[in-house]
Amino acid sequence: MTQSTDQLIMPPMPWRSVFLGSGAMTPSRIVTNVELETMMDTSDAWIQERTGIAQRAIAGPLETTASLGAEAARRALANASVSPDAIDLIICATATPDRTFPATAALIQADLGIPVAIAFDVQAVCSGFVYAMSVADAMLASGQAKTALVIGAETFSRILDWSDRTTAVLFGDGAGAMVLGAVASAQAGSRGVLAHALRADGRQADLLYVDGGPSQGGRIGKLKMQGQAVFRHAVGNISEAISACCEKAGVKVSDIDWFVPHQANRRILDGVARRMGLDDHKVVTTVHQHGNTSAASVPLAFEVARQDGRICDGDLVLLEAMGGGFTWGASLIRL
Structure with a gap:
């Protein structure tokens, strides 16, 4: 098997x-x-x-x-x-x-x-x-x-x-x-990258994509999205990856000091936090000031929280994201 x-x-x-x-x-x-x-x-x-x-x-x-x-x-x-x-x-x-x-x-x-x-x-x-x-x-x-x-x-x-x-x-x-x-x-010691859980489902490609590319039309294209459909997939997919990542690392979700999610939409952030039982004060949220910066959003949010003193040495930090493809995943790191 x-x-x-x-x-x-x-x-x-x-x-x-x-x-x-x-x-x-x-x-x-x-x-x-x-x-x-x-x-x-x-x-x-x-x-x-x-x-x-x-x-x-x-x-x-x-x-x-x-x-x-x-x-x-x-x-x-x-x-x-x-x-x-x-x-x-x-x-x-x-x-x-x-x-x-x-x-x-x-x-x-x-x-x-x-x-x-x-x-x-x-x-x-x-x-x-x-x-x-x-x-x-x-x-x-x-x-x-x-x-x-x-x-x-x-x-x-x-x-x-x-x-x-x-x-x-x-x-x-x-x-x-x-x-x-x-x-x-x-x-x-206890420091370092502890685990990852990565996923993809290309069957959902038409829900979030750019309608162009070198091999398809020879143009840059523009972003297209079916927002409600993306939202329906997001909370469940992200929550599963978080659970899998924590299980691989041998930690409980309640052990996490800081949750640094992809900054797509405040309602998605809140939905994942509720499903995972994460306290609001542990969720790093910068979507109000940056919007969705795609692959940049997780490290941008991380840096905001590190600069303002929330994220410190020794903290257990969970990173997660979901994007077009669909792709999604989570990483766990002890600073």
Whole structure:
């Protein structure tokens, strides 16, 4: 009988991925709901009641996914007190790359002056950062790399139909990054990345997608979403992944100090927290100030809570996300 990936028993790895530092970057231009009222048939009250979003940052003409990602990474390196020369793995999670190729991770590598390293992108839309964390963790734990930059960066404003109030009001631009390092398992103690639970269901692709691409029409395309259908899948899918992740790590949901979810919609955040029995004060919520920044939303929210002193060394932090594909998943880390 075939075992699922959650049931496979793996031998202990000689290395463990540990958190070293983090950083974030958002564009300077802030677009409020009141400004959107002048652009489309909507209102601040309508947007906040349905999504919890009050504003979002929008990239300027000279800002790109790579430039935002590079600045977030630069800040993460400074926070970690790690030199760019020490980085030998760069993974950028993005659905809005600067170019079809080369990878945005390689452009960030060049911007930061990092010498030859492994550099590639992960495309799992809003779940991209959680997916990228899992890949980086596996490569560090197996000895393929020693120090990794994991970045989530997006410029979703470039793929929005600004005449569609059901989608245009939801998204924003930004980037977040973490530095992870490989530490001998015997020396890591309780620190480090503990578990992941990743999922995908391509049968639901038509519920959230972009109607274009190099191989299909040769154009960028615009974001399309069936919001109610996405909402119906989201709470159940995310809750299952959280339970699976905690079970793999041997911890209870009640043990979690901070829950850092993908910032898609306040009602989804509240629904997952209620289903999992998470106290409201443990949920990091930034959707009101950033909107949905896709792969950037989890590291952006994490950095807000770290900067304001909520997330501290030793805390048990759960990251989760769900995005187009569908893709979804959760990661658990002890700082």
